[in-house]
Amino acid sequence: MAMGRATVLVKPNHLETWDVPIPEPEAGGALVRVVIGGVCGSDLHITTGEAGVMPFPIILGHEGVGRVEKLGPGVSTDYAGIPVKVGDLVYWSPIALCHRCHSCTVLEETPCENSQFFEHAEKPNWGSYADYAWLPGGLAFFRLPEGADPEAVAALGCALPTVLRGFDRCGPVRVNETVVVQGAGPVGLSAVLVAAIAGAREIIVIDSVDKKLEIARQLGATATVSLADSPEERRRQIYDLCGHNGPNVVVEAAGYLPAFPEGVDLTGNHGRYIVLGLWGAIGTQPISPRDLTTKNLTVAGASFPKPQNYYQAMHLAARLQDRFPLAALVTHRFAIRDADKALAAVKAGEVIKAVIDPTL
Template structure:
């Protein structure tokens, strides 16, 4: 059997390949991709901003798929839920070794031997493709009955990333004031979690009106345009929250200048959580004295753990009728249109773009 896949053969060089589709190995699974989420990280990977990749690679690390075939010995997902061909699943896209210090002692991801990509000519779990081949020990989870695939795909790896950030840096407490830098999928996920946790204020900074509008629908109490001068943005935030400033600032912009602004915006005794700067390599100046005077805690998180994907899936399914998650999927592209999907994501034209293999 053959299938199509979007292959990155070099920086900014995308091709559509016809590839062999392999039966699953024992303990693994073969799924037909229903939706492959387009992530801002994919843009950084494509351009080379995220560093050198092991080309050629199949793009896509967010996926909702339908089980086609289960490998020998597989009768349940990684939460113990029975599965069969035809069931819809999501998967944690990092292949962990389960035999290293990070895996077995720290219980942290990624591990020393993590595989994020496989050569495009080999069995592969990239989601910009007709099929995804999930190796043994790559966790996958059955969608709850009634879960809308678009609602789960809308926040892709962003919602797991936000959940991991709060795992590592502390949760949103009832009554907290929260500022979110950026209203892409990571920022929208942060808005959703903060609002559902009972934050009294959730203020979002972004340049795209459509994204700011989506943030309000997910629970943002106010928005601030990135088109305003930085000092004006801070004034608006402090006028609304109070002179103590926000309790939590979340960087979800993926742009280096957001970092010093986030430090500046942060309130006294607050937390600054860095989630979006995985792919933006570089430095920015800050005043260390600000950290001391504010008693500011700065933490970062990336590469969600399997449990974060499971909890994100459950969370999305639970709130899918309360908040318009599925509506966040603003653009759909076929496998051969991946370059357009990445451009729409890079420019902010799309609130959330997906690869839909059913589109020819």
């Protein structure tokens, strides 16, 4: 059997490059040659063990754009009913839904109770730090629109679907609302982009890296606030811009536990606090429950975007790729064998978006 390379997390903080078999696609599925495997902040939390115990060994990577190598029996369209053929570029949702559980059929929500986010590295696998991704039946994939730049789609990886999922759950940004975004990584930048096209009056981004704040402005931020300032000074600057009632929406995209109580404090009266970045940071932080009541706050989280969020994100990126510098957000490329360097660069805050490029 032909073999391909993959980055395998054998145990926390222990990565290896394996040669793995390239399996035939199953009925309803597909085999794709990975073009870009996105490096997500969650991958770092998974690698270090901060996100909990995983079913080791696993092939890393849950963001991917690939080219169809083979289609499984019975497959002639993508999961939106668009004709698909060998050679087409596709973008996939990394969870195979069973459509036979309470979450899938009654709640119509993700994550699915019977599906896996990762498969054992020795089995057919959809991890994207690899030459090939095996997409099982039930794992939604979508053909890229004509003219879509794969890098523009990959640049916001699972971040843009996550933001769309968050706004679906907590309510969209409305025209003339004021928005604060904690963090200018891919999730934060996605929130800026969505808020900008929705017509927000103020979009204020908090981060410590000047380059990331500059990119946030390019994507629609109206103001930026430095983490070098004290929490009190940050709050003063934000309320000066938003008015005495405070921000209508605050988005947590920092992935840093102390951001949570600050976000609750920053959210204005009758506002919404949307927690998106703390999936991989296990722990607790103190807040005053009374603040939720007296300010009439809505606090909600979102994770595991639905397939429709991946479909929406793909088309949104394709539509906006010439209006905003989306492809340019991919600032660092790494070979499969250098996944450890990719994760180290993400941890150091050196990148806007890092990707695994199997051609390197």
